[in-house]
Amino acid sequence: MTDPLDFSFTVSATDGQARTGHIAMPRGNIRTPAFMPVGTAATVKAMYPEQVRDLGADVVLGNTYHLMLRPGAERMARLGGLHRFMRWDGPILTDSGGFQVMSLSALRKIDEEGVTFRSHIDGTAHRMSPERSIEIQGLLGSDIQMQLDECVRLPAERPEIEKAMHLSLRWAERCRVAFGEQPGKAMFGIVQGGDVPELRVESARALTDLGLKGYAIGGLAVGEPQAVMLAMIETVEPHLPSTKPRYLMGVGTPDDLMQSVMRGIDMFDCVMPTRAGRHGLAYTRHGRINLRNARHAEDTRPLDEASDCPAARDYSRAYLHHLVRSDEILGMMLLTWNNLAYYQALMAGMRAAIAAGRLADFVAETKDGWARAEA
Numbered sequence: 001m002t003d004p005l006d007f008s009f010t011v012s013a014t015d016g017q018a019r020t021g022h023i024a025m026p027r028g029n030i031r032t033p034a035f036m037p038v039g040t041a042a043t044v045k046a047m048y049p050e051q052v053r054d055l056g057a058d059v060v061l062g063n064t065y066h067l068m069l070r071p072g073a074e075r076m077a078r079l080g081g082l083h084r085f086m087r088w089d090g091p092i093l094t095d096s097g098g099f100q101v102m103s104l105s106a107l108r109k110i111d112e113e114g115v116t117f118r119s120h121i122d123g124t125a126h127r128m129s130p131e132r133s134i135e136i137q138g139l140l141g142s143d144i145q146m147q148l149d150e151c152v153r154l155p156a157e158r159p160e161i162e163k164a165m166h167l168s169l170r171w172a173e174r175c176r177v178a179f180g181e182q183p184g185k186a187m188f189g190i191v192q193g194g195d196v197p198e199l200r201v202e203s204a205r206a207l208t209d210l211g212l213k214g215y216a217i218g219g220l221a222v223g224e225p226q227a228v229m230l231a232m233i234e235t236v237e238p239h240l241p242s243t244k245p246r247y248l249m250g251v252g253t254p255d256d257l258m259q260s261v262m263r264g265i266d267m268f269d270c271v272m273p274t275r276a277g278r279h280g281l282a283y284t285r286h287g288r289i290n291l292r293n294a295r296h297a298e299d300t301r302p303l304d305e306a307s308d309c310p311a312a313r314d315y316s317r318a319y320l321h322h323l324v325r326s327d328e329i330l331g332m333m334l335l336t337w338n339n340l341a342y343y344q345a346l347m348a349g350m351r352a353a354i355a356a357g358r359l360a361d362f363v364a365e366t367k368d369g370w371a372r373a374e375a
């Protein structure tokens with residue numbers, strides 16, 4: 001029997017490299033494979049937290065970079081932490097902020113000590129060390145904290161990739177020391193190494209030697225073809241402990257999720273379903289539908305009459321087309337709801353398929369449904 005006050009990962013069934021199970025944490029269990037909706041500024045955009053829970057999400061993502069700038073880590077702690085602030089009582093995973101610094105802030109610099117950057121909100125100067133990133137994640141009340149790392153965009157030259165991977169390893173050690181022992185919480189390391197197999201293996205082995213509670217694969221979904229991403233997963237997977245969760249950061253499309261689960265990934269996060277929803281795109285079992293397209297103007301069918309999500313089942317495509325064309329807020333709300341529901345249904349379908357030893361069939365049936373999409 002695992003200690004209900006601690007973090008534990010149980011694999012209940014496997015199907016090839018794929019695994020299904022759950023992470024037990026004090027704030028609740030995370031069924032795996034899991035898709036984690038992104039809640040950048042303490043909100044899953046256009047969604048009530050109750051809706052996010054009802055559509056099957058067990059864990060949401062918070063963002064250290066955004067929240068340290070606004071409302072501020074110490075202020076969040078004074079307000080009782082991120083769970084109370086956003087009314088999410090399940091586990092929260094926070095990214096460490098390094099990736100967002102490199103993609104959002106101006107005038108940023110990386111050195112041995114950490115990252116120095118200017119806020120994209122008000123231009124104020126900030127410094128984030130591995131220790132400060134872990135401290136901020138603690139002040140937010142994060143349940144699963146990510147190490148501070150350096151993610152290199154691809155394509156990149158080997159020396160740059162190697163330098164960033166080694167820096168990230170040194171930062172992993174510093175984050176582990178700063179995190180210390182926090183029963184019921186976890187700090188995950190992040191495998192780097194770009195598209196260089198031997199650097200990926202070196203990173204995975206060194207992180208495994210640190211004996212962490214979970215391992216993320218970073219440095220992917222940064223512009224490389226899906227084939228390169230999948231090849232790096234295959235390279236890294238044998239060098240990560242099979243008893244710990246694997247989290248593929250920033251991924252991905254429904255096909256990315258299925259291909260990666262088949263290769264042994266347990267956790268995902270991606271802005272795709274929420275961002276696409278705000279831009280009029282619907283993910284469905286018939287494939288992706290762009291509701292801006294005029295062909296929907298008089299289509300009285302819902303997105304998916306078989307769905308148990310009201311956004312997919314109860315509203316006509318004609319209405320959704322009208323809302324999207326009119327830039328109505330309800331359009332963003334309904335399509336975000338539909339997309340997150342679809343992603344969670346896909347994960348639930350994979351969990352059941354793995355338990356039944358039929359993941360390959362499930363993947364084939366899902367892709368067949370997309371292909372048969374109406375003209």
Ligand SMILES: CNc1nc2c(CCNCc3ccccc3)c3nc(N)[nH]c(=O)c3cc2[nH]1
Pocket residue numbers: 038039040061062063094095096097098099146149150151190217218219220221222249250251269270271
């Ligand atoms: C989209 N492709 C992609 N995303 C990556 C991320 C961010 C993952 N999403 C975190 C998030 C949290 C809250 C709100 C919004 C996003 C990474 N994060 C880290 N730390 N390291 C990576 O290598 C790394 C690589 C990535 N590739």
